[in-house]
Amino acid sequence: MSEKPLFNATSSHKIDLLKQRALVQTDEHYLEFVTQVNGVGYINDSKSIRLRETLDSLKRIDGSVVLIVGGEDKGNDYSVLSKQIKEKVRGIIYMGSESDAILQHFSTQNMLFAKALTIEEAVQMAYFFASSKDVVLFSPGCNHSFDYKVRGYKFKKEVKNLPGASKK
Numbered sequence: 001m002s003e004k005p006l007f008n009a010t011s012s013h014k015i016d017l018l019k020q021r022a023l024v025q026t027d028e029h030y031l032e033f034v035t036q037v038n039g040v041g042y043i044n045d046s047k048s049i050r051l052r053e054t055l056d057s058l059k060r061i062d063g064s065v066v067l068i069v070g071g072e073d074k075g076n077d078y079s080v081l082s083k084q085i086k087e088k089v090r091g092i093i094y095m096g097s098e099s100d101a102i103l104q105h106f107s108t109q110n111m112l113f114a115k116a117l118t119i120e121e122a123v124q125m126a127y128f129f130a131s132s133k134d135v136v137l138f139s140p141g142c143n144h145s146f147d148y149k150v151r152g153y154k155f156k157k158e159v160k161n162l163p164g165a166s167k168k
Contacts, residue, residue, distance in 0.1 A: 053141070064088060064089075065134065068140075071096040093125045
């Protein structure tokens with residue numbers, strides 16, 4: 001039995017669905033709805049430190065995604081994400097010391113790409129890449145020099161500092 005998508009872009013209640021998921025969620029940093037800014041939903045999935053976890057998260061979102069991905073790439077096989085990237089990702093913001101591998105793998109796709117040096121930069125870029133009804137998904141798919149909780153808290157802080165964001 002397959003799970004229903006967490007997010008459905010065709011639904012007029014898409015953000016409500018994300019909020020409902022967040023209310024019943026027991027695991028912070030896993031598909032955690034942060035807020036909505038200008039019709040764009042922001043999801044903290046910093047706990048996804050393997051590409052298979054990022055793949056599972058992408059499968060749960062039905063609609064256009066701006067993906068923030070990357071960290072300390074140790075020879076990841078990004079082809080695992082190819083189908084989901086092709087079907088629903090409209091932009092990739094890649095981070096980390098070995099992040100150029102992400103660009104090399106997906107550069108043939110017709111989408112926006114940007115390299116960010118910090119989470120703050122990544123969130124700012126995502127803000128400009130995303131359109132109303134998109135989802136910005138922060139799902140690194142690999143480890144980082146600091147743990148997923150620290151990364152997740154930084155992401156949430158930066159999202160809440162965006163123009164038009166709820167400060168809750």
